[in-house]
Amino acid sequence: MTTGADPRLAGGRLTIDLDALVANWQLLAEKSLPAQTSAVVKADAYGLGIIHVVPALWQAGCRTFFVALAEEGLRVRAVAPDARVFVLNGFFSEALPVYEESDLIPVLGSLQELDLWRSLNAKRKDKLPFALHVDTGMNRLGVTLDEALAFAADRRNDKPILLMTHLATADDRAHALNDRQIQSFHKLRAAFSGIESSIANSPGIFHSGVGEYELSRPGVAMYGGEPFSGGANPMRHVVTLEARIVQIRTGRKGETVGYGATARLGRDTRIAVCSVGYADGYLRSASGSGVPLRGTVLNGGEGFVAGSKVPVLGRITMDLTSFDITDLPVDAVRPGDYIELFGQNVPLDDAARAAGTIGYELLTSLGTRYHRRYLKSESN
Numbered sequence: 001m002t003t004g005a006d007p008r009l010a011g012g013r014l015t016i017d018l019d020a021l022v023a024n025w026q027l028l029a030e031k032s033l034p035a036q037t038s039a040v041v042k043a044d045a046y047g048l049g050i051i052h053v054v055p056a057l058w059q060a061g062c063r064t065f066f067v068a069l070a071e072e073g074l075r076v077r078a079v080a081p082d083a084r085v086f087v088l089n090g091f092f093s094e095a096l097p098v099y100e101e102s103d104l105i106p107v108l109g110s111l112q113e114l115d116l117w118r119s120l121n122a123k124r125k126d127k128l129p130f131a132l133h134v135d136t137g138m139n140r141l142g143v144t145l146d147e148a149l150a151f152a153a154d155r156r157n158d159k160p161i162l163l164m165t166h167l168a169t170a171d172d173r174a175h176a177l178n179d180r181q182i183q184s185f186h187k188l189r190a191a192f193s194g195i196e197s198s199i200a201n202s203p204g205i206f207h208s209g210v211g212e213y214e215l216s217r218p219g220v221a222m223y224g225g226e227p228f229s230g231g232a233n234p235m236r237h238v239v240t241l242e243a244r245i246v247q248i249r250t251g252r253k254g255e256t257v258g259y260g261a262t263a264r265l266g267r268d269t270r271i272a273v274c275s276v277g278y279a280d281g282y283l284r285s286a287s288g289s290g291v292p293l294r295g296t297v298l299n300g301g302e303g304f305v306a307g308s309k310v311p312v313l314g315r316i317t318m319d320l321t322s323f324d325i326t327d328l329p330v331d332a333v334r335p336g337d338y339i340e341l342f343g344q345n346v347p348l349d350d351a352a353r354a355a356g357t358i359g360y361e362l363l364t365s366l367g368t369r370y371h372r373r374y375l376k377s378e379s380n
């Protein structure tokens with residue numbers, strides 16, 4: 001299925017392999033056993049499109065989804081009428097009718113939110129379900145450990161249907177905070193006995209000791225991102241981003257390329273000028289030269305075309321990016337050809353590192369101007 005811009009008119013194309021995404025989810029589900037596995041589809045399924053990703057996962061057996069915002073929850077509900085949908089980012093009272101009507105479950109993460117929820121539910125016979133987020137070391141969302149233990153001890157309180165916490169350093173397996181968080185969660189779990197509990201994000205699934213919890217919550221690894229730093233990525237690549245080559249020109253030795261004249265040519269250089277830029281989420285910090293980020297100049301991005309990797313040349317601009325294709329055989333590429341910016345040959349996380357960031361940010365920055373293709377076999 002294809003969406004987005006008309007392929008005849010678009011500057012770039014984004015190919016999303018839903019079979020690979022499902023295979024990744026299945027691998028994570030296997031690794032999570034005996035826990036069940038949900039899917040985190042916030043930020044429009046990490047930029048890939050809730051309306052495509054959620055039905056594919058539902059078909060594969062995923063029954064629980066997490067989003068950041070209720071607005072995103074509605075989009076999940078529209079394509080998965082029977083799913084359990086948790087909304088991570090807190091709760092405001094004016095949203096209650098929407099939660100009720102669309103059967104969304106808030107993840108409450110402060111005493112204020114718990115009080116608010118209690119007062120809104122006080123007169124109801126059929127109490128609305130909620131999840132409780134406990135902070136065990138991240139200092140982002142969640143009640144404190146002590147608050148949670150006090151909440152559990154007070155019998156007047158309604159019980160959450162899910163108890164969860166979030167790991168701050170799961171991608172770094174050696175970090176001492178992991179064990180501290182897991183131990184705190186262990187204590188909590190004893191206080192909330194009989195209640196489903198959830199701790200592992202993508203990297204957490206690869207830790208020993210977190211599989212015993214009932215529900216894992218992978219995001220990035222499903223989408224092909226590295227679940228931990230260092231070591232080979234065990235996930236299949238899901239997303240391929242390609243841009244069209246608009247023209248091929250020759251710059252002469254001694255000339256410069258692009259804004260700021262930051263790239264000076266040390267040789268006569270064939271330049272492929274491609275229809276992609278930072279307005280499309282191809283981040284300016286991946287420029288081959290001259291864009292310092294926090295004091296360092298990053299190596300810059302690489303494209304892949306005609307069987308070879310080629311470096312970004314000069315600054316990435318809003319709509320155009322140049323690559324040095326001098327080392328390719330003459331006539332290997334032509335205007336209209338596509339150059340891969342990340343995918344099978346340029347791993348997502350390598351492209352991200354070249355821009356000083358992480359795969360999550362590249363995916364969620366993907367622009368709206370691409371032609372989008374979703375690959376899916378009939379069998380799943």
Ligand SMILES: *Cc1c(COP(=O)(O)O)cnc(C)c1O
Nearest residue numbers: 040166201202217218219220221
């Ligand atoms: C985003 C998020 C996840 C998923 O994290 P990944 O690292 O993408 O697997 C899980 N839980 C919470 C609370 C999150 O905010």
